[in-house]
Amino acid sequence: MARRVFLHVGTAKSGTSFLQDLWWQHRDELRERGLLLPGGRRRDHFAAAAVVKGMTAVVETLRERERDAWSRLVEDTSAWPGDALITNEHFSDSPPDAAAAALADLAGAADEVHVVVTARDLGRVLPSAWQQRVKMGARQPYRRFLATVRRGEGDQKFWRYQDVAAVLGRWSAGLPGPRAHLVVVPPSGAPRDELWLRTSAVLGLDVTGLDTAARRPNDSLGLVEAELLRRINERVPRPRRTPALTRHVKGTFVPEALSGSADRESFVLPARHHGWVGERSEALVADLRASAYDVVGDLDELLPAAPRSGRTPDDATDDELLTAARVVMTRLGLTEAATLDAALAAIGDDLLARFGAQRGTSAQ
Template sequence: MARRVWVHIGTPKSGTTYLQSLWWHNREALADQRLLLPGGSADEQFRASAVVRANAGVLATMTEHQRGAWDRVVDEVAASDGDALVSQEQLVEASREDAAAALARLRGAAEEVHVVVTARDLVRQVPSAWQQRVKHGSPTTLRRFFGRLAKDDPDFNFWHHQDVPRILERWSDGLAPEHVHVVPLPRPGADRDLLWRRTCALIGIDDTGLALDAPVANETLAPAEIAFHRAVNAHFRNAHLDVALSRRVKSFMEPRLGGAAGEPIALAPDMHAWLVERGDRMVDELAAAPWDVVGDLDDLRPDPEPGAGVDPDAVPTADVLAVAEEFLAAELLARAEPPAAAARAVSHPHSSDEERGSATALGRVLRRLTGGR
């Protein structure tokens, strides 16, 4: 039986990819400190999380062996005599009943079970969460996304992932309050590794000698890239709701974007003001709760002053076209020698003939993306 098991359940876009990349990159060194990462890979822990949260769409894409991932993770924890760490941000999706069942399994495998939530202020979370939806195939504008979340419906996907007090209510069944931990993501401008140091202090990791330069593949897109991605997504009906198609869109588009320069996203004044008020209420709830806070809760209070940036729903067409042309040029160069017409199309970006050539080439890319459908 393990001594302690740490269950890091999210939230998405709160430094989870950064932390996971470091944990998995240093897996062997952490094992030397008697900290086990059960499952052997981040993919296996993702599959285990899909079982825990009973995600029918993901389960339908898994083999019978893969659907046993959660059982294998629990068995590895039970066979350990040190500590274990499970980290998967999609666990925030679990219902109260599914979370309670998962915690009950882990209580049979470890002397102590700890739940950890990393969190970030809502003004930064909303554009990031919206962008992630776009990466997974949604054509939704930021304004429309905000309109949905501003209804404050707890069943809306965003709040199920980001309302930290409600998440911890679902994930604290049978746990002592001191075993439920909130780790705020530091404010912009803080030391880059402060989130890492906070989690290390909590879990008991000595990072002396660890490799802290692991690559983190979770690119932020420039506003023009997001607009281009949304335009591509519009060719696929509800791609973000179809697990297989969403994965195809993301795996095709993501490696080809992320290199464009651009200003950061700015929220409209009404969006910013609403999120400041809602974010402050969430922090006040956390301050009144008995859970353990590692760091400063005020890091979760949004800056009352709007930041500089651009409206991602109003990117000039010329900027979107420039991203499309670079995207197509890179894709064509990565394949066989492009036809002369396509080569001319990406060489002269400003005439109407060339714009039509880019559109034709984009159509070919989209057909490849959808397997000819």
């Protein structure tokens, strides 16, 4: 039986990929230092999260062994005498009953169950979350996404992943307060490894001598590239957006064809949205100050920075988009198009020819 098991449940866009890259990169060294990442590979944790929270569309695409991922992670944890870590941001929006069942499973595998939530200020999360949705196939323009989030419209997938207080509430039910940990993502300009060090402190882990250099390329897109991808998404019929196509776009098309096709101009949260973002952030910080959670970092770092001037993806011009699209087409071996409309059609058709199908699951 494990001594302690830590379940890192997100939130999304809070440095989770950075942390997971390092945890898996140093998996053997961490095991020698007493921390086990159960399972055979990083995807096992994703599959486990999909099973726990009931991501039906994803579970249907998993191989039979992957559908047993959660139970295998629990078994591996139970057989380990030290500490264990399970991590995937898709755990964060699990229904309350699914979270309770998962915590009960872990309670049978370790003497202590701990939940870890990483959180980043909302002003930085919003642009990043929109970009991630676009990589998954979303068509919604940036301005409309922000308006929808502000009004609380639709299924509000955003808030299911980003309502930090609600995520902590679901995943800490029945746990002593000190075993629910909130790690605050440091502000822009902080040392690159600060989040790694803060999270390691929660895990009680000595990370002396472990390299924190990124092994994966930064696939963050500038505003022109992100808007170009959104417009390409509009050319892909929803029934033909298969899981294979989404994986190809995220894993190959973005880093190899799209990234670097235009200057990497970061985009901002428009000034008109800073009021409500600030109010919501202040309310969150007040709630967290009154809680019994173990907080690592300064809660004031969850407050958004002052507005800064700049453009958004909605400001990208057709000329800028066509120039970037021609770079993408050259990389794909396609004939150069004379107009933006023709370029979008050609790139969309190429993606469908490679990975589209007449029937599939839409990734929105």
